[in-house]
Amino acid sequence: MGIFGxxxxxxxxxxxxxxxxxxxxxxxxxxxxKGLGQSIKIFRKEMTDVQDDIAKDRKERSAEHLDRETVTTPDSAQTRRASEDR
Incomplete structure (x- = not known):
């Protein structure tokens, strides 16, 4: 039953x-x-554009992630020595 029964x-x-x-x-x-049909067509086009942009960003981010160099953190003993020298 709806609002009006x-x-x-x-x-x-x-x-x-x-x-x-x-x-x-x-x-x-x-x-x-005709106006309604054009509005739906524009909406669908914009949705596919947004989905394409999202896929492109994901691809670029994954490529950037693979290009990164490994960064090693200093040993805690080396950090203490560097702070003691100051």
Whole structure:
């Protein structure tokens, strides 16, 4: 059950669609549908661009990680000696 219970059945939805057709008219609906289709197309394109950017960044980061040199930390005794010399 939704908010309205069983108030919105199949016939009610058909009536709502007919009211929308009468209000907007047959000439406005194709324009609306075209705009909606273009919006969906742009959204999908942007989503693929973002996914491509993420994949590119991951690839670059993994390549940078492989190019790094191994860094060794100084021994604790050497660190003490260096601080004692100051």
């Amino acid at each position: 069983n108030a919105l059945s199949g016939w009610h939805l058909v009536a709502i669609v007919l009211v929308v057709l009468v209000l907007f008219g047959a000439t406005k609906l194709p324009i609306f549908a």
